[in-house]
Amino acid sequence: MYPTLLFLWAAPLAHFVIADRVCPKPPRVPFAHVDVDKRVYQSGEEIIYTCDPGYSHHSGSRKYTCPWSGKWPINTMQCIPKKCPYPGPLKNGMIHFTDFNYQSLVHFSCEAGYTLNGTDTIQCMANGQWNATLPECQPVTCASPSLPEFGVISYHKLTPGNVSVFQDVIVFECLSSFALIGNETATCMANGNWSDIPECKYVQCPQPTGIENGFVNFAVRRTYHYMESVDYGCHNRYVLDGPRESRCEKTGSWSTKPTCKAPCKIPVNRATVLYNGRKIKVQDDLTEGIQHAETITFFCKNKQEKCGYSVPTQCIDGQLTVPSCFKEIGKFSFWKTDPADLTPCDASVN
Numbered sequence: 001m002y003p004t005l006l007f008l009w010a011a012p013l014a015h016f017v018i019a020d021r022v023c024p025k026p027p028r029v030p031f032a033h034v035d036v037d038k039r040v041y042q043s044g045e046e047i048i049y050t051c052d053p054g055y056s057h058h059s060g061s062r063k064y065t066c067p068w069s070g071k072w073p074i075n076t077m078q079c080i081p082k083k084c085p086y087p088g089p090l091k092n093g094m095i096h097f098t099d100f101n102y103q104s105l106v107h108f109s110c111e112a113g114y115t116l117n118g119t120d121t122i123q124c125m126a127n128g129q130w131n132a133t134l135p136e137c138q139p140v141t142c143a144s145p146s147l148p149e150f151g152v153i154s155y156h157k158l159t160p161g162n163v164s165v166f167q168d169v170i171v172f173e174c175l176s177s178f179a180l181i182g183n184e185t186a187t188c189m190a191n192g193n194w195s196d197i198p199e200c201k202y203v204q205c206p207q208p209t210g211i212e213n214g215f216v217n218f219a220v221r222r223t224y225h226y227m228e229s230v231d232y233g234c235h236n237r238y239v240l241d242g243p244r245e246s247r248c249e250k251t252g253s254w255s256t257k258p259t260c261k262a263p264c265k266i267p268v269n270r271a272t273v274l275y276n277g278r279k280i281k282v283q284d285d286l287t288e289g290i291q292h293a294e295t296i297t298f299f300c301k302n303k304q305e306k307c308g309y310s311v312p313t314q315c316i317d318g319q320l321t322v323p324s325c326f327k328e329i330g331k332f333s334f335w336k337t338d339p340a341d342l343t344p345c346d347a348s349v350n
Ligand SMILES: *[C@@H]1O[C@H](CO)[C@@H](O)[C@H](O)[C@H]1NC(C)=O
Pocket: 117, 118, 138
């Protein structure tokens, strides 16, 4: 053997003999890697951990040195996922998520009547930013509504650009003589359709008829149309009850007509009564009676107390009931006092 060769062969061996112990592969740290990845490290060799993309250094030392003992020191390095910023708020929509960490997915949805413009899913990237911008929830649009025949749109709330969007309302009107059947308003619905559009119907009413004890004012023989009205009146001393006017309705018939209520005769020959705040004599001043709904007040006598009290009664369509306590005084019984002239009972109580 040549001495030189022997020397070359012995050199590594000698080294092995005098060497300290070596360190094995360093411990794995979740979401991190070491700068120099080897199977064996000499004592004194330094390694540096770095967090993987999408993770950031949270705590613990990044640097470790292989010691004489050959055992890596306890590793305290911690990496945590990066967080993306809160992506919302999404107007008229909802954001579905569990967290905003690296690689997490966030889903978007819109409320009824709104559609998503943009991506429905975004993902948090390694740089801590989302991979796409926030979508928008845009209102559903409704096409121009079909106008009813003989109708006009009287109010149309339009968003700029002549489009109607979800929840916009339009109001319909019919030309005169036409009645609107259905709902006069229509709303742009979530499905992009309008709610029911009304119809305009041509409406005629028959010649208006008269009323008992009354008359129709100026009713000429002609065709009457929707919303036209006629006026009623009553004959002498009859009183109109109900609305003076009757109107041609959508149904082609007239609205309820008024009635004429009859006056009342006062069914006594002689009496002093209170009428419109005045004491008067029936036989002199109320020979015609009173009109429907009017009130007169009779006087009665309280025999024990020798005082007078008043009882009102009302004329209801020709019917008037005289209070039962009222006693008519004969024409020639001039010695009897009219109860109307007695001291009022409620005054004598005091
Ligand atoms: C969606 O949004 C983009 C950007 O905001 C806009 O240019 C586009 O017109 C929208 N699409 C619809 C259907 O409105």
